[in-house]
Amino acid sequence: MALKVGVVGMGGIGNTHAECYKKDPLAELVAVCDVVKEKADAAAERHGVKAYYSLKDMLANEELDIVDVSTGGYENGSWHFEPTMEALDAGKHVLCEKPLSNDINEAREMVRFAAEKKLYLGCNLNHYFTLTAERAKKYIDDGMVGELIYCLFKMGFHGGEETYSLNKSPRFNQPYAHMKAFLTHPFSVMRYFCGDIRDVQAFATKPGFRKNKGDLLLSINSIHVRFVNDAVGYLLSHRGDAVWGLGGWWSVEVAGSKGTFCIENCVEKLTYWPAPKPGKSLGIGEEQEPEVLNTGIKDFGATFPSRIHAFLEDVTNGVPHEHLRASGRDALATLEYIWAAIESYENDGAVVRPAPLPPIHGDPKVERI
């Protein structure tokens, strides 16, 4: 039976989520909610469902299985905690937009509370719900990458000084807004391919044209990491301070002892180069014939329906909580890395070990491994 869903926060993203639920056979969109009446009403009309102006009312009047939290707020995350906790307290599963929160203690509490209530808390870590990431993960699982050696990620927005304009909103003109709002995405992908991160070292800055306008945002983030498995990694992100070169706005290269892959433009292209075989060493300037997957997809919007479908599948199938894909705990991991990066920046690039994640206890009543 389709899962009944109510969406909270009817901005651009809430409406995108609502469209996904409407088109997904595993879901039935039953209501939308926004504290701004006009937004709730417009969304209700667009999606053909009932409007609510508070989550409390929606929970009191609708039989929901899932509450989708697509609110935003300061650093794109300060309005997530309250509705998420309220929905969990009412016994509903939650899919929350990223970042889980702009406050690490709130994010930890959300994950803790969901575990206590034995409810699913998922996060919209949509960037690896793609054909490119799926195939890349298969290269890893099939042993075609081998022992991980390095991970290089470049991600952000295209821009430059001629298109720059100061975002004066106090919700975003904050030093760490780009880190908190955005780095969840690249860190989630790095962790998906390479596992947990053990150490973080960060430098952050901004270009002169931002400084001249009094922009507070640390828009350029250069982050060096060491994974638990001893592979090394690097993440470069900026918020539209330059135009991205090779790989476009989103590219990741993961190299191992048996092969290397590179994803370009998130959804669009995956290239895999096998490591040379004995007797076939490559000279400088020579290249192994790569395998290329060109999906023909350029629109990153394609990630939303596939990520939301995965959440619906996991809830429908009642997967063990620790198997939930892109869980709240996974999202918390990315925030722990971001907080470590902030601490490193504040200590002039010192190496910082992210706080440990909450342990996974498992459930003896669930027989599957």
Ligand SMILES: NC(=O)c1ccc[n+]([C@@H]2O[C@H](COP(=O)([O-])OP(=O)(O)OC[C@H]3O[C@@H](n4cnc5c(N)ncnc54)[C@H](O)[C@@H]3O)[C@@H](O)[C@H]2O)c1
């Ligand atoms: N995963 C992605 O790829 C992706 C991309 C863009 C944005 N986002 C995230 O999506 C979220 C929403 O972004 P947006 O641009 O649509 O934001 P927005 O600010 O335009 O919309 C948020 C809406 O939530 C409403 N709201 C706030 N608190 C509420 C509450 N307690 N109850 C009911 N309504 C409430 C606001 O009135 C507003 O209409 C952000 O957290 C952002 O980080 C994710």
